[in-house]
Amino acid sequence: MSESKPKRADARRNEKTLLDAAAAVFVASGVDAPVRDIAAKAGVGMGTIYRHFPTRADLIIAVYRHQVEECASAGPALLAAADSPHAALARWIDLFVDFLVTKHGLAGVLQGDGFDTLHAYFLERLVPVCAQLLEAAELTSRVRPLELMRGVGNLCVGAEDNPDYDARRLVGLLIEGLRA
Amino acid sequence: MSESKPKRADARRNEKTLLDAAAAVFVASGVDAPVRDIAAKAGVGMGTIYRHFPTRADLIIAVYRHQVEECASAGPALLAAADSPHAALARWIDLFVDFLVTKHGLAGVLQGDGFDTLHAYFLERLVPVCAQLLEAAELTSRVRPLELMRGVGNLCVGAEDNPDYDARRLVGLLIEGLRA
DNA sequence: TAACGATACGGAGCAGTGTTCCGTTTAGCA
DNA sequence: TGCTAAACGGAACACTGCTCCGTATCGTTA
Numbered sequence: 001m002s003e004s005k006p007k008r009a010d011a012r013r014n015e016k017t018l019l020d021a022a023a024a025v026f027v028a029s030g031v032d033a034p035v036r037d038i039a040a041k042a043g044v045g046m047g048t049i050y051r052h053f054p055t056r057a058d059l060i061i062a063v064y065r066h067q068v069e070e071c072a073s074a075g076p077a078l079l080a081a082a083d084s085p086h087a088a089l090a091r092w093i094d095l096f097v098d099f100l101v102t103k104h105g106l107a108g109v110l111q112g113d114g115f116d117t118l119h120a121y122f123l124e125r126l127v128p129v130c131a132q133l134l135e136a137a138e139l140t141s142r143v144r145p146l147e148l149m150r151g152v153g154n155l156c157v158g159a160e161d162n163p164d165y166d167a168r169r170l171v172g173l174l175i176e177g178l179r180a
Numbered sequence: 181m182s183e184s185k186p187k188r189a190d191a192r193r194n195e196k197t198l199l200d201a202a203a204a205v206f207v208a209s210g211v212d213a214p215v216r217d218i219a220a221k222a223g224v225g226m227g228t229i230y231r232h233f234p235t236r237a238d239l240i241i242a243v244y245r246h247q248v249e250e251c252a253s254a255g256p257a258l259l260a261a262a263d264s265p266h267a268a269l270a271r272w273i274d275l276f277v278d279f280l281v282t283k284h285g286l287a288g289v290l291q292g293d294g295f296d297t298l299h300a301y302f303l304e305r306l307v308p309v310c311a312q313l314l315e316a317a318e319l320t321s322r323v324r325p326l327e328l329m330r331g332v333g334n335l336c337v338g339a340e341d342n343p344d345y346d347a348r349r350l351v352g353l354l355i356e357g358l359r360a
Numbered sequence: 361t362a363a364c365g366a367t368a369c370g371g372a373g374c375a376g377t378g379t380t381c382c383g384t385t386t387a388g389c390a
Numbered sequence: 391t392g393c394t395a396a397a398c399g400g401a402a403c404a405c406t407g408c409t410c411c412g413t414a415t416c417g418t419t420a
Contacts, residue, residue, distance in 0.1 A: 008387060008396060035378065045399030050379065143349065151350040154334040169323065170331040174350065177357030188367060188416060215407065225370030230408065 015052050017042045022063050030104035031060055057118035060109065068125055071095055075129035085136035090175055092133055093152060096126070097171050100156040107156035123149060142178050195232050197222050202243050210284035211240055237298035240289065248305055251275055255309035265316035270355055272313055273332060276306070277351050280336040287336035303329060322358050 021042035025033045035056055039049050053059040075092050082088035100107040110119055123146065131145035143151075152171055159167035201222035205213045215236055219229050233239035255272050262268035280287040290299055303326065311325035323331075332351055339347035 010387065011397060014397085034376080036376095039399090046379080046401090047381085047399055048397075051397070054379095056378070143353070144344070146344050147346060147350065150338070150345050151335055151347075154337050155331055157334050157337070158330070164324070164326050165330050166327060167331075170327065170354065173323070173357035174354050175357070176360045177353035177355070180356045180360055190416070191368060194368085214405080216405095219370095226372095226408080227370055227410085228368075231368070234408095236407070 011052075014042075014044060014048055018044065018049060018052055018059070019062060022059055026060075026063060026103070031109050032105050035059075055117060057109075060106075061118055061121050064103070064106070067099055068122060071099055072125050072129050075133055079133060079136055085133065085138070086179065089133045089137050089139075092129070093171060093175060094168070096149075096152060097156055097168055100153060101159045101167055104160050107153055108158070110150075110153045122153075137179075139178055191232075194222075194224060194228055198224065198229060198232055198239075199242060202239055206240075206243060206284070211289050212285050215239075235297060237289075240286075240298055241301050244283070244286070247279055248302060251279055252305050252309050255313055259313060259316055265313065265318070266359060269313045269317050269319075272309070273351060273355060274348070276329075276332060277336055277348055280333060281339045281347055284340050287333055287339070290330075290333040302333075317359075319358055 018038070022038045025038050025041050029037065035046065035049055038059070039046050042049075049059070053062060071092075074095055075088075078088040078091050079085065082091060100110075110122060127145050127149055130149050131140075134140050134143070134145055134148070151174065155170050155174065156167045159165055198218070202218045205218045205221050209217065215229055216226065218239070219226050222229075229239070233242060251272075254275055255268075258268040258271050259265065262271060280290075290302060307325050307329055310329050311320075314320050314323070314325055314328070331354065335350050335354065336347045339345055
């Protein structure tokens with residue numbers, strides 16, 4: 001939540017290196033890539049990774065934080081710009097789905113199980129936005145925001161270069177069902 | 181797909197013991213329980229488990245095979261008995277969801293990742309049933325059967341004693357969206 | 361009933377995870 | 391230039407699923 005202290009210069013450098021390496025490895029091998037691989041790619045030892053990011057999840061968060069923030073701030077913007085609250089909600093969900101689907105394995109990791117930190121972060125950040133959109137669309141009686149987010153997240157699992165599974169279509173159906 | 185050979189008596193006994201132990205452990209600790217725990221509970225060594233069930237997934241399949249078969253055969257029955265194909269589909273999906281949701285962690289395991297055998301078995305067995313129901317309901321243009329099954333399975337992930345996440349509701353919305 | 365070969369068993373051991381620990385190195389200040 | 395807190399590296403740990411092979415047991419046959 002804050003900057004703490006911008007300590008030593010080499011530490012700063014390593015953190016950036018680590019973030020870049022992690023991002024690269026995530027693209028290449030998915031979010032489940034072994035920590036060792038990331039350390040190797042960055043040319044640092046295990047200890048270094050764990051000093052900067054106490055847990056695998058923290059590293060993932062750090063890598064994707066920027067995009068999560070982007071998605072969060074897109075909510076109000078869409079609400080202001082779109083034709084209707086419904087449309088805004090649909091567009092925003094699309095954004096979220098795009099984000100998840102293009103990150104190999106990210107959706108799978110949203111499901112708790114040792115990734116409590118990650119899970120909590122995503123939800124903390126995005127659920128309020130979702131709540132706002134649902135309220136504007138007068139759909140609060142149909143689903144709770146948290147529920148919808150988790151549902152959409154779940155639907156995105158395994159939707160990577162899988163021609164037999166189109167998460168977007170299913171999410172679309174879910175949203176359609178929302179206003180029936 | 182056949183009975184092979186009903187070999188030695190102690191082997192038969194152990195297989196039953198193993199199945200019972202696994203079922204018990206699954207209820208207590210979820211489907212992700214370590215193989216060692218199951219072996220311990222059954223009072224046998226690791227080797228014994230792996231002789232009977234070449235892989236963790238095979239053990240899970242064996243434990244739940246009966247219920248999967250039940251679910252599969254419920255499809256045609258519902259189609260014959262229900263008021264409409266739609267109703268039959270909805271009821272059948274309910275059955276499937278109940279099955280997944282009451283088995284701690286089962287849904288999570290449906291998502292491939294080393295459980296290809298399990299995944300394949302479930303799908304092989306249930307997708308045709310789903311296809312039949314979708315055809316009867318004239319919904320084949322809206323989703324492919326495989327897609328729907330996977331989607332529903334995904335929605336059930338993490339719906340265990342979780343007051344904030346009602347998989348049944350979301351699946352309901354999805355099905356509603358199907359006929360919009 | 362005794363012996364013997366096929367069958368099944370047990371559990372140590374391997375390989376691959378995430379994470380911790382601590383001796384070593386280094387940045388940056390006096 | 392020295393010195394100390396900060397940072398580093400990677401061996402080691404705990405925990406997985408799974409394999410391997412020496413040992414025990416079954417059940418058949420003489």
